[in-house]
Amino acid sequence: MLATIENQEADSDTQVGGIAADRLRSIIERVERLEEERKALAADIKDIFTEAKSAGFDVRTVKQIIRLRKQEPAEIEEQETLLDIYRRALGM
Numbered sequence: 001m002l003a004t005i006e007n008q009e010a011d012s013d014t015q016v017g018g019i020a021a022d023r024l025r026s027i028i029e030r031v032e033r034l035e036e037e038r039k040a041l042a043a044d045i046k047d048i049f050t051e052a053k054s055a056g057f058d059v060r061t062v063k064q065i066i067r068l069r070k071q072e073p074a075e076i077e078e079q080e081t082l083l084d085i086y087r088r089a090l091g092m
Helices: 002-014 021-054 059-070 073-089
Strands: none
């Protein structure tokens, strides 16, 4: 009986309210690590856009090209068709 109580006390270090503390800590630390990586990547991307601007490229247009490259060709064609229709409707 004493061994059972000791085992329960040892488990209470990692199990609090039915939550495995080690597992929870691991999940939280992984998310925190990924958030740090994302922050570093965002800084790297910002540096690349700064480089593009200093090379004479229009950053807004570069970002638009990146968005377009993520789309399917049919989506791009549909958007361009609608844009053309709207421009003609406005006499542009």
